[in-house]
Amino acid sequence: MSWEAAVELAVQRAGFWLIHLNRVAALVLVALVSLLFFCRMALLRLSRGRLAGRVAGYPPLPRLDGMLLLSGGLLAVSGYWALKPDEAFYRTVGGAAFAENDFRRAITFYEPLVHWGSRTPDVYHQLGRSYLALGRCRPALSVLDRAFALPGGESADARVLSAVGHECVGDVPRALSDLERALALSRVPEQQEAIRAHAEGLRRRFPRPGA
Amino acid sequence: MTAPWPRRIPRLRLGEYLALAWLVAAGLLFLAAGRWEPRIGGEVGRGYFPFLQVFLLIVSVSLLRLALLGVGKLAATWRLVAGGDAAAAEGALGFSEEARLLRQIGGFVRDCAPLYLILFVYPTSDLLIDALQGTRLVDDWLIRADLALFGGHWTVWAERFVSPLLTELLSLCYFLHIVIPPLIVLAVGLVGPRALFVETIEGFVLISLLGVSLYVVFPAVGPYQALAHLYTRDLAGGVLQEVNRVVIEATRVPRDAFPSLHVGISALLLVYAFRAGRWLGLLVLPPIVGNWLATVYLRYHYTIDLVAGFLLAAAVYELVRRWTRRFPEVSPSPPA
Numbered sequence A: 001m002s003w004e005a006a007v008e009l010a011v012q013r014a015g016f017w018l019i020h021l022n023r024v025a026a027l028v029l030v031a032l033v034s035l036l037f038f039c040r041m042a043l044l045r046l047s048r049g050r051l052a053g054r055v056a057g058y059p060p061l062p063r064l065d066g067m068l069l070l071s072g073g074l075l076a077v078s079g080y081w082a083l084k085p086d087e088a089f090y091r092t093v094g095g096a097a098f099a100e101n102d103f104r105r106a107i108t109f110y111e112p113l114v115h116w117g118s119r120t121p122d123v124y125h126q127l128g129r130s131y132l133a134l135g136r137c138r139p140a141l142s143v144l145d146r147a148f149a150l151p152g153g154e155s156a157d158a159r160v161l162s163a164v165g166h167e168c169v170g171d172v173p174r175a176l177s178d179l180e181r182a183l184a185l186s187r188v189p190e191q192q193e194a195i196r197a198h199a200e201g202l203r204r205r206f207p208r209p210g211a
Numbered sequence B: 001m002t003a004p005w006p007r008r009i010p011r012l013r014l015g016e017y018l019a020l021a022w023l024v025a026a027g028l029l030f031l032a033a034g035r036w037e038p039r040i041g042g043e044v045g046r047g048y049f050p051f052l053q054v055f056l057l058i059v060s061v062s063l064l065r066l067a068l069l070g071v072g073k074l075a076a077t078w079r080l081v082a083g084g085d086a087a088a089a090e091g092a093l094g095f096s097e098e099a100r101l102l103r104q105i106g107g108f109v110r111d112c113a114p115l116y117l118i119l120f121v122y123p124t125s126d127l128l129i130d131a132l133q134g135t136r137l138v139d140d141w142l143i144r145a146d147l148a149l150f151g152g153h154w155t156v157w158a159e160r161f162v163s164p165l166l167t168e169l170l171s172l173c174y175f176l177h178i179v180i181p182p183l184i185v186l187a188v189g190l191v192g193p194r195a196l197f198v199e200t201i202e203g204f205v206l207i208s209l210l211g212v213s214l215y216v217v218f219p220a221v222g223p224y225q226a227l228a229h230l231y232t233r234d235l236a237g238g239v240l241q242e243v244n245r246v247v248i249e250a251t252r253v254p255r256d257a258f259p260s261l262h263v264g265i266s267a268l269l270l271v272y273a274f275r276a277g278r279w280l281g282l283l284v285l286p287p288i289v290g291n292w293l294a295t296v297y298l299r300y301h302y303t304i305d306l307v308a309g310f311l312l313a314a315a316v317y318e319l320v321r322r323w324t325r326r327f328p329e330v331s332p333s334p335p336a
Helices: A003-046 A061-083 A087-099 A103-115 A121-133 A137-148 A156-168 A172-185 A189-205 B014-033 B036-046 B050-081 B086-093 B096-118 B121-133 B139-150 B154-161 B164-191 B194-217 B239-251 B261-276 B278-297 B303-326
Strands: none
Touching: A003 A061, A003 A087, A003 B050, A003 B086, A003 B239, A087 A103, A087 A121, A103 A121, A121 A137, A121 A156, A137 A156, A156 A172, A156 A189, A172 A189, B014 B096, B014 B194, B014 B303, B050 B086, B050 B096, B050 B164, B096 B164, B096 B194, B121 B194, B139 B303, B154 B278, B164 B194, B164 B239, B164 B261, B164 B278, B194 B261, B194 B303, B261 B278, B261 B303, B278 B303
16 A cells, blocks of 8 residues: 555544544433433432431422433433444444454444344345354344345345355255345346356255155 | 514524525525435535534533533432531532533534534535536636736746645645634634634634635636646655645535635634734744645645635624624623
8 A cells, every 4th residue: 555545544544533432422421411410310309208308409399300301311312322333433444344354343343233223234234244254154144134124125145145144054945045036136147147056056965855 | 562573583693694594595406406415414424524523522521521510419419318418418409500511511502503504515515516607617717817916826936945845834734724723713712702702603604605605606626727737846745745635635625716715714713813812823823824825835726816815804804893793782792
């Protein structure tokens, strides 16, 4: 890599990380403030019996309940946003790791997105590929099944991946059915040819009993 | 009796009116062209603008103060529950400090709101030029104006000074233009009266809007491309020139030569920096002057662009000053 390209990459990475950390810091701080306020209101509310008569300025019960509800709601919303992975960031970093064949690292970034219910089929496909590359066939199948349930999540490529996964766990009939589905989805003659060859190879290696 | 309808219109500040007016106009145009969503989505996704990042950082610092206050309050509440005295009760049950901090954050966010809106303006100029001007460029006019007014091209004349060290130094100054305006606005906010902070933001918003409008009216790519055939020497810089090139290419729009907002914005903010404190003005003066020189040396602008930038800065300064005097009720008063 030339030094100009290295400088360009370094500048882009520095900016990218700065933006991400800035966003995370703001979201985490909002959640922290909400948590502290909620704990304080909860403590005051729970100690009502001991404090209400003794301490001047103890808030009236409806006001205290209102603040408790408000802080609880704020905590739920801000906590969700603070914990939810930054999809653009995770996808970019996961994609970079995947492009470098660093599948373990790719999985660490794609997995949280899938756990938080990403609606982007590519995330599921890349995670499935990463699992398969590391020989983890069952998690790959589970992720691909979730991808197929998403709008636009079923493609010829993804079905071929699923076939590889089923072959890996020894479920040849499911692998063949995936390949048939992939053939139906594919619009590229070269890909259709490759899928047919794959299916034929499978049938030869695992002939049906009595066939 | 209800107030007559004009009095029910919320009283906005100059910058807020301007930013909203531009957003509505640009939004309607993009909606008509069917290009609103991808463009705005892209700009929100980029989010690298220094202003946005700096102000997010400031909000985070205020939130940190709020969190530290929250820890203290929680500890006081715990002491009160454990049988503490009146001091603990005051700490646990009082909300005035939180309210004050929250008001501070809210006020700051409102003061900066035009800046957030204006972030969309600069990149939209490219689409507006496409929509209104197509591929038309006015570089020829600007070149002719330079020849008529200044007898030649300063960017070509400046070739005699080209050296790797100077290229690096002026690249740094040009690059710092991205960093220095947010820092000046921040410093004015920290050390100056709030009224001056708001005036600074209004000035920044107005000059950005007028500058970008002029980009749309006079689209030009600048001497770096239009006069390329006249240059005989390479600028021969190093890492700093490369960093500057990468950052400027990533953040600029392609037809942003006339007027030079590098000159206009920095000149305007320099005045506000001096008003906030002489030391602040003197501190930012060298990189700002370097930035002015860099616009010519690095071949980004024609001489006429610089003149237009300075004139624009002077006009905006006067306009904002008059506006804030005319409508003092919408600008916060200086603290007593």
